[in-house]
Amino acid sequence: MAAAITVRQVTKSYGGGTAAVQALGQVSLEVAAGEILVMMGPSGSGKTTLLSIMGVILRPSSGTVLVAGHDVTALPERELPGVRLRHIGFVFQGFNLFPALTAAENVAIALDLRGERRPAALTRAKDALASVGLGDKADALPANLSGGQKQRVAIARALVGDPTIILADEPTAALDSHSGKLVMDLITRLAREQQRAVVIVTHDNRTLGYADRIVHIEDGRLREDDARARGRAEAGPGPISGRPTREWDLVPFPA
C-alpha cells in the first residue's frame, strides 16, 4: 500500500537574506495509511511548519511532498485547494469552528465545499456528529458547547469529507484531561476503523500512548524515537507495534 504522505528531504526557510530562519532542515518522513504518528518537540522546533507542508498549506523551500502518491510540490497554486479538499482533514488546537453555524452546519460546510446539496449534506453531517457522540448537539452553536465537544465537532468536520490523512496540531492542548482523552480515543478509533493516516503534533505526553510511532523534532530535524526501538528490542513486538514503553512516556489520561 502506498504511503498516505511522503516527505522527502524537505527544507523550509522563512524570510530571505540574512534574516532568514531555517525552520526545517532536510526532513524525510513517511506516514502509511492507517498509521498513527505522533510528532513531539519543543516550541519553535518546526512541528507546525512540517504539518503545514504535509497539509499542502505551505510550500517547502526544497524537497518533495507526495500526497497519496502524487507529487504536490510541482502543482500550480490554484490546484492546491483541490488537493487539500480531497486528501486532508485538519484538526486545530483552537478548534476553528464557525461561530455563527450550528454544529451540524459546521460539519456540513466541508460537504458544501465539495458541492454537496444542502439537505443531503446536513443529513450526512448529523450522521458524522453521531459518530463522534454528539448526535444530540446537531443544532447547538459552538458557543454552547464545551471545549471537548467543539473538538469533536471539528473531528467530525475533518472526517466527513473522507480524507486520506488527518493532520492534528495540538488537538488536546486546550482541553482538560478528560476531554483530551475522549478526543484522542475518538481520533485514533476512527482512524483505525477507516484506515486513515493520522499525524498528531503534541507536547502532551499523555497522547503518546495512542501512537503507532513517535518522532521527535528538534531545531527542524527529525529523530525517530529511540525508546521505541529499545522497547521493541526488549519486549518484542507488542499488540500495538511501536508502543512506547518508557515509564515517563506512559502517562495516560485518567480514565
Place this chain on the structure above:
Amino acid sequence: MLALRNLLHDRVRFIVTLVGIVFSVVLSAVQLGLFLGFTRATADVIEQSEADLWVVSRGVTHLESGVPFSESLRHLALGVEGVADAQAHIVSFGTWTRPDGAREGVMVVGVERDGAMGQPWNLVAGTARDLGRPDAVIIDELYKDKLGVTHLGQPVELRDRRARVVGFTRGIRTFTTAPAVFTSLANARTFTGLRTDQALYLLITAKPGADLARLSEALTHRLPDVEVRTTADWSATQRNYWMFGTGAGISVLIAAALGLLVGVVVVAQTIYAATVDHIREYGTLKAMGATNGYIYRVIIRQSAISGVIGYGFAMVIAAFVSRASQAGTTAILLPWTLAASLFVLTIAMCISASVVSINKVTRLDPAMVFKG
C-alpha cells in the same frame, strides 16, 4: 449558509450596514426623484400643451424668454398646407400682488379663448372656459399660500390690475419659483406688458397624417424669423436649459452621486471590518480546501443580501417621501424605472464595496490557522 449566518450573527454590524445602505439609497432616491420632479416641472406647460408644434422666435433658448412677434403670423400659419389649427400663446413672467401687499413673481400663461391647446389641466375647481370671463385667472392650489389666495372668486392684483380667481388646478408645478397663472391672451398681454397684437408663441395642430418634419419646414419657410419645434424637442430644450444650462440639475445629480458614494464607503467599511473579524474563519475555509472563488462568493453574498434588504427598506421610505411630496410644490418622483435603476445601483454599490475585503482574503495565508 455561512454568508447569511455571519450577517445575523453580527447583528449590530448588520444593522449598521443596513442603516448605511438605507441612508445612502434614500438620499440618492430623493435626489434623483427631485431631479425628475424638477425636470418635469420645467416643461409641464409644454408637455401638456397638446400642440404638435411650437412656433418660437428665432434664438429663444427657453420657455420663459420668449420674444414677441405679431399675432398676424397665426393667419399665415393657418394658411400653410397641413396645419389644422394655430393658436397664439403667451408664457412670460409677471408680478402678482398679494392681499398683504407682498409681491410674487408668477409665470403668466395666456391662452386663446375656447382653444384646444395650451389650456390649464387637472382642474379641481372651475373650468378652462371660465377664462373667457374678463379678468379671470386660474392658479394651482399648491400655490394658494404663496399667492395669498384662500377662495374661489377672490379678487387679486396683477401688474396693478384687478383679476379674479375662477379656478384651481392640482399639481401644476414650475421649476422657477414663479407659479403658473392661466389667463386669457388679452389679460396676459396686460399683465406682462405686451402690445395688444403681440404673441410669444404659436401652438400648431397638424392635420391627421401630416408629416411633422415637412410641416415644420413649410412653416419656417412661410413665417419670418421663427423656429418651429416639435413639442418633444422644445420640451427637451427647455429641460436641458434649466437642468444643465443653469447647473441646477447638476447639483441635484451630484448630491445623488454623493449619496451612493457614502453608501459604498459605509458598506465597504462594515464589510471589511466583518471580513477582518472573520479572517480566521476564512483561513479555516482555505485550509479545508475552499478556493478563493468560494470565499469571494461568501463575501459577495453578504454584501448582496445587505444590499437587497437595505434597498427594500430604503424604497419604503422613499415611497413615503415621494407620496408626501405630492402635497408640496416640489415633487419627488419615484417612477418604477428609477426604482429599478436604483436596485441595480445598490447591488453594484454593495458588490464594489466587497472589493477591498476580497483583496484581503486573496492575500490571506491559510497557514495562519495554526496560530494559537
